[in-house]
Amino acid sequence: MTEYSCESEEEPSGGRRSESLKAFRSAGRGFWSDVPNSQWDDWRWQMRNRITSREQLEKLMPMLTPEEYAGSVLANTKLALGITPYFFNLIDPTDELCPIRWQVIPRIEETTTAPWEMSDPCGEDSHSPVPGLVHRYPDRVLFLVTDRCASYCRYCTRSRLVSNAAGYDFQPDFDRQIDYIRNTPTVRDVLLSGGDPLLLSDDKLESLLSRLRAIPHVEFLRIGTRIPIFLPQRITPALCDMLRRYHPLFVSIHSNHPRELTTEVREALGRLADAGIPLGNQSVLLNHVNDDPEVMKAHLHKLLLCRVKPYYLYQCDLIAGSAHLRSSVRRGLKIMSQLRGHTTGYAVPQYVIDAPGGGGKIPVNPEYVLSHNNDRVVIRNFEGKVFEYPEAADGTPMVSRPGAVCDSQLF
Numbered sequence: 463m464t465e466y467s468c469e470s471e472e473e474p475s476g477g478r479r480s481e482s483l484k485a486f487r488s489a490g491r492g493f494w495s496d497v498p499n500s501q502w503d504d505w506r507w508q509m510r511n512r513i514t515s516r517e518q519l520e521k522l523m524p525m526l527t528p529e530e531y532a533g534s535v536l537a538n539t540k541l542a543l544g545i546t547p548y549f550f551n552l553i554d555p556t557d558e559l560c561p562i563r564w565q566v567i568p569r570i571e572e573t574t575t576a577p578w579e580m581s582d583p584c585g586e587d588s589h590s591p592v593p594g595l596v597h598r599y600p601d602r603v604l605f606l607v608t609d610r611c612a613s614y615c616r617y618c619t620r621s622r623l624v625s626n627a628a629g630y631d632f633q634p635d636f637d638r639q640i641d642y643i644r645n646t647p648t649v650r651d652v653l654l655s656g657g658d659p660l661l662l663s664d665d666k667l668e669s670l671l672s673r674l675r676a677i678p679h680v681e682f683l684r685i686g687t688r689i690p691i692f693l694p695q696r697i698t699p700a701l702c703d704m705l706r707r708y709h710p711l712f713v714s715i716h717s718n719h720p721r722e723l724t725t726e727v728r729e730a731l732g733r734l735a736d737a738g739i740p741l742g743n744q745s746v747l748l749n750h751v752n753d754d755p756e757v758m759k760a761h762l763h764k765l766l767l768c769r770v771k772p773y774y775l776y777q778c779d780l781i782a783g784s785a786h787l788r789s790s791v792r793r794g795l796k797i798m799s800q801l802r803g804h805t806t807g808y809a810v811p812q813y814v815i816d817a818p819g820g821g822g823k824i825p826v827n828p829e830y831v832l833s834h835n836n837d838r839v840v841i842r843n844f845e846g847k848v849f850e851y852p853e854a855a856d857g858t859p860m861v862s863r864p865g866a867v868c869d870s871q872l873f
């Protein structure tokens with residue numbers, strides 16, 4: 463496992479590492495300051511030393527609030543408690559409103575459920591032709607490869623499934639999942655998710671990717687993962703060298719707050735980007751975490767610095783026991799209107815609601831089209847100024863002409 467531990471010493475940006483959490487730890491301000499770097503940088507050590515019980519949590523954070531204390535007693539019944547030491551060190555133990563804390567430390571509010579909350583808010587199980595495969599859109603499937611994550615997000619839309627705390631008993635059957643894709647020629651895009659696919663060993667992941675690549679109609683592969691944020695040590699040069707053999711392969715990460723984008727994370731993302739992997743980010747709009755225009759903008763800008771294109775901003779799903787973390791659509795729209803035009807277009811994600819019950823992702827946008835008829839479109843810009851665009855006449859649709867859609871011999 464030396465390949466995992468020597469990475470940091472070879473980094474040319476060694477000077478910048480002094481700002482990093484490693485320095486924070488060795489300055490004695492964080493926990494685990496006695497753990498040698500060779501262990502700290504080893505993702506398996508991080509996994510073995512996760513915080514998974516109230517006893518551990520209390521020892522590290524004597525200032526647990528009553529809500530957190532009660533929540534952590536009940537943890538592991540619905541969604542497991544699990545936090546990597548690396549990620550835990552991002553928590554400010556003196557700040558009850560710490561945005562990292564709200565994402566991973568259980569709270570008693572999780573046991574309160576409203577009638578409109580669900581265990582499967584996006585209706586995934588009802589769109590599942592084979593266990594572990596969700597086929598909702600015509601040309602792409604969600605392929606769930608594991609129920610494990612490096613840490614558990616309290617608002618997880620797959621709480622029913624991940625960590626297996628609630629007895630869902632997720633058993634992926636790769637053979638059946640791959641058979642379905644092979645026998646369904648409309649599927650051109652496969653999205654590996656879970657749980658976190660990057661918790662599989664390099665070999666297991668490679669075997670999956672190569673079996674998918676062997677299917678002629680599978681054009682596009684992607685991986686949804688929060689590992690670069692929870693466990694950047696896992697993004698090893700060996701993993702990147704393997705992944706780059708399966709292009710076109712995109713990776714969607716999941717980050718919510720600028721504090722998550724540490725030096726370690728930026729370097730891990732740099733390794734993925736250097737392997738030619740386009741990176742996108744998915745955030746969830748969360749109360750106490752990122753439902754503030756300034757925090758959101760700082761996060762989006764930092765993502766660009768990490769070579770990541772913000773992809774989706776999700777309205778928080780109606781997951782059972784998540785009311786304390788859900789922000790309003792009103793606030794989400796307000797934040798969006800403070801982004802478009804006000805900052806780099808590349809930094810602006812698409813805000814979506816995954817329709818309760820299984821309608822899929824629906825974009826929600828601030829209103830820019832004020833009126834539209836056959837003659838004109840009336841639009842407003844980011845400053846609220848109103849403009850008119852004279853509507854054009856429609857010509858003959860392109861695709862009704864032979865050869866209008868490029869034939870595959872050209873590419």
Ligand SMILES: *Cc1c(COP(=O)(O)O)cnc(C)c1O
Nearest residue numbers: 596597598599602603604653823
């Ligand atoms: C989000 C999602 C996808 C991917 O959607 P894109 O908009 O293409 O990123 C595919 N399948 C399911 C079930 C999803 O939830």
Ligand code: SF4
Nearest residue numbers: 611614615618657688
């Ligand atoms: S990393 Fe993703 S799948 Fe895992 S707990 Fe968080 S939101 Fe859920």
